[in-house]
Amino acid sequence: MNIKNLIILTMITLAVIITAAVLNQPQTTTISESKKLFPHLLKALDRVSEITVSTKNEVATLTRPVEGQWQLKEKHNYPVSPDKIHKLLIGVADLVTLEAKTNNPKLYSKLGVEDITAEASQSKLLTLKNAEGKTLASLIVGNDKVAKTDPTLQEIYVRRAEDKQAWLVIGQLTVEKAAANWLNAKIVDVDSARVSKINITHPDGEEIAIFKTAPQAEEFQLAYIPEKAKVKMPHVLKNIATTLSNLELDDVTTANEITFTDDASTRAVFTTFDGLEITMVTMNKDNKHYAKFSAAFTPKAVWTEPQEPTQSATEKEQSPANPTEKVANKTEKKTPWQPKPADEINKQVETLNAQFKDWVYILSDYKVDDLAKKQKDLIEEESSTKAEKPVADEVGEPATAIEEITVPVEN
Known part of the structure; x- marks a missing residue:
């Protein structure tokens, strides 16, 4: 093999190696983002100023004044738990789709994703809005179970409020149904x-x-x-x-x-x-x-x-002469409160x-x-x-x- 052919072969081999390396790079971030139920919500969470949780029987409206504390409108604007708000927002933004389920309204009740107005509905309608009233995410949350792949996560049936398609998603999402449960207890x-x-x-x-x-x-x-x-x-x-x-x-x-x-x-x-x-x-x-x-x-x-009483001259004379005996009789003094x-x-x-x-x-x-x-x-x-x-x-x-x-x- 002449030198020219050797150089060409070397270049081809190098190209194959580089291509293989690029193709084998982890695509976790890209795949994860593309499979998220709301791909762009995470970057918009700081703009959420109203969260509404609606069920068939009750509505909880969580609001945040500009630079203020989250509060519950239905309870005279009493402060709500900041930890529950944080977990809810992150939970919605991090939901990842596993597979598409039914788009037949007659089957929604089996997954718990029927409209909240439906008879005997157990679903929860969750809506996030910004200060201008624009809806950033709206989701009907249905039945859930412990995830097969990770017991710390949930598999949850959900449906975007404006969409007929129901999904099975994975994540951590707790949506309190009773308004009082949102309060800072x-x-x-x-x-x-x-x-x-x-x-x-x-x-x-x-x-x-x-x-x-x-x-x-x-x-x-x-x-x-x-x-x-x-x-x-x-x-x-x-x-x-x-x-x-x-x-x-x-x-x-x-x-x-x-x-x-x-x-x-x-x-x-x-x-x-x-x-x-x-x-x-x-x-x-x-x-x-x-x-x-x-x-x-x-x-x-x-x-x-x-204050401890002072020792009189008589008590001093009657004190043990043996230093060891003094130590034995002395009670351990605690640090003053x-x-x-x-x-x-x-x-x-x-x-x-x-x-x-x-x-x-x-x-x-x-x-x-x-x-x-x-x-x-x-x-x-x-x-x-x-x-x-x-x-x-x-x-x-x-x-x-x-x-x-x-x-x-x-x-």
Whole structure:
């Protein structure tokens, strides 16, 4: 073979290798984009300002004012969960088609993609619009199941609202049907370990006081226990103290729609060791538990570490001479508890009151049932063979103990 033919053969071989390499390059991005149900939606998500979820029986209109927080129109523009909004938008944009299904309207109900106006319809119509009212995506969401190829994904039957063709798609898409489920559910979150006392006033005027002697104390105690009586179920006191721990709403309404009356309301004042005071007023009306809240900072309620008594000269003389014995008798000193700074508590109060002021929350029964318990529900008679230890002995002088746990009743 002469040199000329060798060069030609080499060039042909090189061309074949390059062509093969190019053809074998991964085409994931291109294929994935081309198979997406809404190929151009991802780049337009920042322009979505309205999401409508419609079913046969209910409509939820989620709106976002310019540079504002998402809110629910049907619930007086109460804030909605930003996490649910984010997951919904990304979920729609990332839907990838697997295969075409029926385009026969008579078969839509089998996939759950019938029009929401159809009899016994279970479908959800999801519509995304921009600020100008232009529809960016509109989708009827039907039945779903766990994806065969990936248990973290769903296979979902869908149909574009303007299209007869139904599709099987894969992705992660959760569309809440009930409007209230879109709400930002968290009302307040106060760890029970931070709570120093709870003063409860019932509609009939009966008062109950629950307290802890120090932040490090394990158990809550009940004040004003009669002689020959004890707390029936100590865990109930702790349950009451956890009322504000990650408290979430079931629904919400505006403050001017519900009137709370003293003869039908239970008032619970939760005070923390660092002086945060949250008042929770609840009322049962039309088989619903309504609650309103307010917050304040009470500097005099801030707990301080008791000072250790100084050792007298006589005690020093009577101290063990052996250094080893000193170490053995010395109890381990815990790090003193430190309250949060006053400016931090004031800022929290300001944030909470801004959140509370316009709203009345609807709560599940189990979240407020313990607050309704009366003194007789919390105590029982002790055995006659067991001596009763007065409450005052546990918390200090009687006058001091009562002063610390009593909060004046507000009208």
